[in-house]
Amino acid sequence: MMATDTPPLPDEGALYDGAACGLLLTDPSGVILKANLTFCRWLGLQRDDVCGTHFEKLLTTGGRIFHQTHFYPLLQLQGSIAEVKLELLSATGERMPVLVNAVRRDGGAEVWHEMAVFMARDRHAYEKELLHARKQAEQLASAKLAAEQAAQDRGYLAEQMIGIVSHDLRNPLFTIMLGAASLQRSNLDDQAKSYLGHITEAAQRAERLVEDLLDFTAARIGHGIAIECKPIDLHAVVAKCVEGLRIRWPGHVLHHLSTGTGTCLGDSRRLFQVIGNLVGNAVAYGDASSPIEVTSCISERECSISVHNQGQPIPPEHLSTLFQAMVRGTD
Secondary structure (H helix, E strand, O other), X not given: OOOOOOOOOOOHHHHHHOOOOEEEEEOOOOEEEEEOHHXXXXXXOOHHHHOOOEHHHHEOHXXXXXXXXHHHHHHHHHOEEEEEEEEEEOOOXXXXXXXXXXXXXXXXXOEEEEEEEEEOHHHHHHHHHHHHHHHHHXXXXXXXXXXXXXXXXXXXXXXXXXXXXHHHHHHHHHHHHHHHHXXXXXXXXXXXXXXXXXXXXXXXXXXXXXXXXXXXXXXXXXXXXXXXXXXXXXXXXXXXXHHHHHHHOOXXXXXXXXXXXXXXXXXXXXXXXXXXXXXXXXXXXXXOOOOEEXXXXXXXXXXXXXXXOOOOOOOHHHHHHOOOOOOOOOO
């Protein structure tokens, strides 16, 4: 076998000077005693210019402040410090981000600091991009929050305006209905009475609409719909409501069926609203030739009201959205 020549390994001095990082030895005050060539080349200085210089003087202004207030005190307290980010200033004024590791060595009579300095340009650029992205994300989140708050404020203002306008409409409607009631007692011909009936009916519809708007506003701003429960004769309340609905829709047949006896707790005004809405739906979407049945039931455990009409069944695909606002299943 032929022997092959093995290239000699670099000596310790060459290994020290050619290391991939800057290597320093300083006295306890931070004056550089030794520095490898890698560190000197980064700064663009000769070794003689680096040695004897205080490490702090090679840093930027911010780095000097951090060195005095954090780096040096921690090194004295802990005996070592790792991956501290600083910025060096080269001979040409270039700012060089670096990571510094340092160890405090106690030789008994002498104390010195061993430091390893690593270039951190890529990491610095990454951190700047990350910080910029984070700042942008925070700005976008802040803008979104502000937009949502503005939309919420606009919605709240709109709801308040609806409530105010609805409340103020009560007075002119009351005046119209009061005047219509006074005219009903006058000697009018049949045509005038017919017109007066239409006026009264329109005013009553407008009053119900105002009540609905006020309820909607109260519910939206967190007050809830006011309900005044008290003992009522359920059958009598439903009968009175059906009687008024017959006048409202003279072209439809309305039957009232009742079962059971006794009283229950309820709000007559709210029950009128519920029954009116259900019967209105039956009139709008049911079979006009079939009667509409309104049933009031009183038992030992509960009281109930139901409205039944004939017509086309609601398609199954519309059932899931049937009770959503402004949604109509079929025309």
